[in-house]
Amino acid sequence: SAVISQKPSRDICQRGTSLTIQCQVDSQVTMMFWYRQQPGQSLTLIATANQGSEATYESGFVIDKFPISRPNLTFSTLTVSNMSPEDSSIYLCSVEAGPSSYNEQFFGPGTRLTVL
């Protein structure tokens, strides 16, 4: 198993500002994932972050809006840029449980973001 922490746990931000969310894992992992859940919606994958390479973004998500850093094998950040109320969501990071786990994920506790 992996223990994942996120900072901040919640924040209230003004429209047009940016917020960086940090994700720390207690073990070295190759891939880290960033998800969001908008109110009433499914948990949706934003991007996959590999150490030493650029993140891979899912359809509908772009690097300018959600820049990701992955400086080492235990840490990643997601920035939500130029925020609007539509960015109000819970943002989670996760790691894969193992190579034979059918992509079972260990998740962080999430960052609850409200944009005014």
Place this chain on the structure above:
Amino acid sequence: ILNVEQSPQSLHVQEGDSTNFTCSFPSSNFYALHWYRWETAKSPEALFVMTLNGDEKKKGRISATLNTKEGYSYLYIKGSQPEDSATYLCALYTGTASKLTFGTGTRLQVTL
């Protein structure tokens, strides 16, 4: 775009009641199905990973079944307790690009 549906959206039961909810998915895309429990302000926690048609898995009072031919899975909770209150998510794994497709979840509230 894969469509993973869960029903009901929310459920309110009394302590001691047994309950179940459904996850539906396109059977042609199946590789594995995950169930997670997500309590407020906590991390989503993996409950089961199911891969075979007819699979039945159990953890304490919670169990799940899988029908890959018709594309559904049931999650059962026997004798619900207040600590079972959470959102239960299912997620489909299609074996491509390490991506899970989640349903919108079933929010369960168990009261005394």
